[in-house]
Amino acid sequence: MKYLGIEASDLVKSGGIHTAREICQQPELWKKTFEEIKHQEVAIAQFMDEALGNTKRIILAGAGTSAFIGLSLRGVFQRHSGIATDCIATTDIVSHPKDYLTPEIPTLLVSFARSGNSPESVAAIALADEICHTCYHLIITCNAEGKLAHYSSKSRHYIINLPPESNDQSLAMTSSYSTMLLVGLLIAKRKDLKTLESSVETVIKYGRKLIELYAGDFREIAKKDFRRAVFLGSGPFFGTATESHLKLQEFTDGKVICKNDSYLGFRHGPKAVVDETTLVVYLLTNNAYAYHYERDLILAMKKGTPPLLEIGISESEIKDITLQHAFQLSENGKSVEEEFLAVCYIIPAQLLGFFKSLASGLMPDAPSATGAITRVVEGVNIYSLT
Incomplete structure (x- = not known):
């Protein structure tokens, strides 16, 4: 059997079997998860x-990759609930809880976690219970056996345990990230759940296209000698760009230094990072208004040192911009709301990271040669607030 065009036996030898399988399983996992959410719709x-x-107030929280989910969901949660929504990493909540939690403000804390065993995950919930007079908890986790899934909160809470295969075995989160992101979208738009099936099916189709049709292209791109990479995304894609930068950097054990930004933000100084060894990836919206700003930035990239390579990821054809690589997902123009694209837009960075890891002589399942980073964070002590 092959994953990403590579025999499973070869992936086992190179230490990439878990990552390859977990990248490839995403479209089917999204379908399975959507059915599970429909089953729990009433509850x-x-x-x-x-x-x-x-x-x-709503707080979207998680540690590391799980925190970036909230960056893509903040807008849709706020629009559909009419309640002020913030994305705050549990790592920030734990170190400075009173900067983020207010006793008099009733709060819904939405927690995302792959293993549910990161020390900050449980600590953030405990701090919210301790500080906020009224607090609700929605816990979304990929590990039904994790500490978070079994946390006994004094506050009202609801736990969503995702299918066990979403609990990635690889160090880097892939299917766990995209699946938790999809669940967050479905919950934010839960009143429209019956009409969202076509959007989910479209995203599944896009995911399959990226994996089955374009994986070879990303494998060739990964062979290029880029030493820096910049991922740009705005709105719901800012979270995607943030996670993309971490994925490529994790998979290459820091050999490729990565950065992320919004299109408008990149103009204000960060653009200086671009040199002749830089790969730039544009995560493009299907929102006509926001696209004006994206197009202007891409055209402005012609000034200054040109990057080694520019890549565009878009739903429909990019008609007015020339890039070395343009990956188009739809043959029929805009099909889904832009926040749904965030679910599949992470796949290019996963593929780039996976193939660059192999090209660098690393093991994608455990790319940290020194053990500096681990699948579940280690060595974090949690201290009493009083």
């Missing part, structure tokens, strides 16, 4: 209606 709606009826 989720009851909990969310109560929580949102009694809170004035």
Whole structure:
């Protein structure tokens, strides 16, 4: 059997079998997860209606990659709930809880976690219970056996355990990230769940296209001698760009130094990072208004040192910009709301990271040669607030 065009036996030898399988399983995992959320639709709606009826603030939280999910979801949660929504990493909440949690503000804390065993994950929930007079918890985790899934909170809470295969065995999160992101979208838009099936099916189709049709292209791109990489995305794609930068950097054990930014933000100094060894990846919106700003930045890249390579990821054809590589997902123009594209837009960085890891002589499943980073963070002590 092959994954990403490579025999499974060869992937086992090179230390990449888990990563390759977990990247490839995403479209089917999204389909399976959507069915599970539909099965829990009534229970989720009851909990969310109560929580949102009694809170004035939503916090989307997680550690590392799990924190970046909130960056893509903040807007859709705020628009659909009408409640002020913040994305705050549990790592920030734990070190400075009173900067982020207010006793008098009833809060819904939405926690995302792959293993649910990161020390900050449970600590953030405990701190919210301790500080906030009223607090609700929605816990979304890939590990039904993890500490987070079994946390006994004094506050009202609802736990969503995703299918066990979403609990990636590779060091770097791939299917766990995209699947938790999809679940967050479905919950934010839960009142439209019955009409979202076509959007989910479209995203599944796009994911398959990236994996089955374009994986070879990303394998060739990974052979290029880029030593820096910049991922640009705005709105829901800012979270995708943030996660993309971490994925490529993790998979290459820091050999490729990565950065992310928004299109407008990149103009204000960060553009100086671009040199002749830089790969630039543009995550492009299907929002006509926002696209004006993206197009202007891409055209402005002609000034200054040109990057080694520019790549565009888009739903429909890019008609007015010339790039070395343009990956188009739809043959029929815009099909889904832009936040749904964030679910599949992470796959290019996963593929780049995987293939660059192999090209660098590393093991994608465990790319950290020195053990500096681990699958579940180690060595974090949690201290009492009092």
